[in-house]
Amino acid sequence: MSIIDLTSMGEPQSQLRKEINDRLSKLKDEISDYCFQCAKCTSGCEAHKLLELEPHKMVALLKRGLIDEMVNSDIIWTCMSCFKCRERCPQKVAPVEILFALKNLAVASGKQIPGKYTAFLQSILSIGAIQDVQEITTKDNKTKKRSDLGLPNASKPKDLAKFQASLMKIAVEKV
Amino acid sequence: MKKKYALFTGCMMSTEQYSYELSVRESLPVLEIELVDLEGFSCCGEPMKSVNQLLMLYLSARNLAIAEKNALPIFAPCAMCHLALSECKHILENNKELKDRINGMLSAEDLNYTGSVDIVHTVDLLHDIVGLEEIKKHVKKPLTGLKFATHYGCHLIRPSEIGRPVNSENPLKMEEILRILGAEPVNYYPEKLDCCGGILQINLPESALTKTGQKLKAIQEYGFNGLVDVCPWCHRMYDAKQVKAGETVATKLEVPVFYLTQLLGLAFGIEKEKLGLDLNLSPVDKIVLKEASG
Numbered sequence: 505m506s507i508i509d510l511t512s513m514g515e516p517q518s519q520l521r522k523e524i525n526d527r528l529s530k531l532k533d534e535i536s537d538y539c540f541q542c543a544k545c546t547s548g549c550e551a552h553k554l555l556e557l558e559p560h561k562m563v564a565l566l567k568r569g570l571i572d573e574m575v576n577s578d579i580i581w582t583c584m585s586c587f588k589c590r591e592r593c594p595q596k597v598a599p600v601e602i603l604f605a606l607k608n609l610a611v612a613s614g615k616q617i618p619g620k621y622t623a624f625l626q627s628i629l630s631i632g633a634i635q636d637v638q639e640i641t642t643k644d645n646k647t648k649k650r651s652d653l654g655l656p657n658a659s660k661p662k663d664l665a666k667f668q669a670s671l672m673k674i675a676v677e678k679v
Numbered sequence: 680m681k682k683k684y685a686l687f688t689g690c691m692m693s694t695e696q697y698s699y700e701l702s703v704r705e706s707l708p709v710l711e712i713e714l715v716d717l718e719g720f721s722c723c724g725e726p727m728k729s730v731n732q733l734l735m736l737y738l739s740a741r742n743l744a745i746a747e748k749n750a751l752p753i754f755a756p757c758a759m760c761h762l763a764l765s766e767c768k769h770i771l772e773n774n775k776e777l778k779d780r781i782n783g784m785l786s787a788e789d790l791n792y793t794g795s796v797d798i799v800h801t802v803d804l805l806h807d808i809v810g811l812e813e814i815k816k817h818v819k820k821p822l823t824g825l826k827f828a829t830h831y832g833c834h835l836i837r838p839s840e841i842g843r844p845v846n847s848e849n850p851l852k853m854e855e856i857l858r859i860l861g862a863e864p865v866n867y868y869p870e871k872l873d874c875c876g877g878i879l880q881i882n883l884p885e886s887a888l889t890k891t892g893q894k895l896k897a898i899q900e901y902g903f904n905g906l907v908d909v910c911p912w913c914h915r916m917y918d919a920k921q922v923k924a925g926e927t928v929a930t931k932l933e934v935p936v937f938y939l940t941q942l943l944g945l946a947f948g949i950e951k952e953k954l955g956l957d958l959n960l961s962p963v964d965k966i967v968l969k970e971a972s973g
Contacts, residue, residue, distance in 0.1 A: 550833075550873065550874040550876075550890065551879075554886055554889060554890065555883070555886055581729075581882055581883070582879075582883065582886075584833075584874050584876060584877075584878050584879050584890070585728070585729075585833070585834075585878050586833040586837070586874040587833055587834075587837035587838045588833075588837065588872075590837065590838045590840070591837040591838050591839060591840075591847050591848075598838075604728055604729060604732055605732075607729040607730070608729070608730065608731055608732055611729075611730050611731065612731075617730060618882040618883075619881045619882025619883070619884075620881045620882065621726075621727075621729065621730050621881055621882065624726055624727065624881070625727060625730060628721065628722050628727065628738075632720075632721035632722060633690040633693070633694060633721065633722050634690040634691075634694075634722055634726055635690060635694050635695075636694065637693070637694045638694050638695040640695055640697060640958060642957045642958055643957055643958075643959070643960060644957070648697070648958070650693075650697065653697055653701060653955070654701075655697060655700060655701065655704075656716055658688065658693040658694065659688065659693070659716065659717060659718055659719065659720035660718075660719070660720070660721065661719055661720075661721050661788075662718055662719045663788065666787050666788050667721065667788065669787060670737070670741075670784045670785070670787050670788065671734065671737070673784055674731065674733055674734050674737055674784075
């Protein structure tokens with residue numbers, strides 16, 4: 505098994521995609537009808553000024569069923585997941601959760617995953633953490649390991665084979 | 680009486696943000712908090728929420744199940760981990776079907792999730808569980824005259840719907856703790872609730888640094904003595920990446936950035952090295968010297 509299987513970049517997974525689509529339909533039916541486009545989400549959005557993300561428009565697009573268009577757009581990957589939109593919406597709509605679902609769908613549809621997400625995923629799969637234990641540099645340029653600082657070994661999965669097998673099930677058995 | 684917690688270090692703190700881990704391990708035992716290291720923990724899953732939300736839920740449930748097996752509450756000093764674990768608990772409380780499916784998979788590692796474990800973060804552990812009066816008893820070197828800005832971190836304060844340790848629009852627990860330590864934190868500044876940009880560092884690092892730079896620049900202009908944070912992702916941006924962040928806003932940034940637990944340790948009279956202060960890359964010496972001579 506490799507990273508390709510887990511993120512389905514090789515072969516788009518129809519079952520996983522169906523499940524995420526169901527999640528989006530549910531969001532569409534239950535949530536987007538409440539949105540009256542007051543744009544309070546966008547006024548507070550951390551990614552708005554810098555990267556032009558407009559959460560209220562994402563809700564409007566979902567309402568119109570333009571899911572593929574959003575999944576194919578880079579804009580969904582500009583969200584900083586600050587959760588201000590979810591916190592402040594007077595109608596309890598959570599644009600940030602819509603964005604998470606859209607990003608999940610993009611991944612399950614075999615779209616290229618941007619940035620270091622693939623490396624993080626690969627690392628979690630092989631050692632249980634997003635990156636391996638680093639040697640760090642102090643202000644006066646000395647290199648230090650965890651053990652140099654008197655820190656115990658970092659906790660990690662005891663039986664990596666079993667741990668990995670379970671993670672693979674999330675992709676293969678589509679939890 | 681001693682209170683016992685399983686220390687959930689998470690990825691960022693245990694692989695590079697050692698000053699947080701050092702200062703947590705040094706300063707909390709002073710307050711009769713016993714930290715237990717458990718084997719078997721993995722990533723909390725939060726950084727993977729954009730890739731596969733179910734993976735996040737599985738990883739969080741798995742970590743909670745390990746604590747459950749050892750009958751210990753979890754202390755997660757990272758705001759991201761704290762949110763992932765709390766959200767997992769919140770979602771599985773209301774979704775028995777998903778809980779059963781996750782338990783089906785957890786059984787392979789001989790684990791079972793019921794949802795009985797309490798989850799705490801540094802701020803509520805200090806403010807609500809230990810309490811300000813108890814902290815005050817241990818202050819030996821008050822941080823007199825220091826005006827600090829605080830940064831709580833988005834994941835610690837929102838979404839309040841699933842239960843967060845501090846108020847979402849006007850968090851003040853860190854200020855109260857700092858005041859007990861003798862410092863003079865400022866309750867409000869316009870950028871207080873702004874994001875550090877940490878998550879964006881994964882796929883849009885330039886924009887992430889701009890977010891970091893903008894907030895630090897404001898803090899520098901207001902004339903604060905330093906910034907205090909409680910999340911390894913935020914601290915990595917404000918401390919380790921401060922010089923680069925300064926380039927994005929064309930400013931030479933010189934803001935000392937501390938973990939709350941480092942200041943706690945300093946006020947308790949613990950040596951600088953034990954609190955990992957030589958690992959902070961921002962100019963923390965500006966303050967430490969002042970503190971020692973004052």
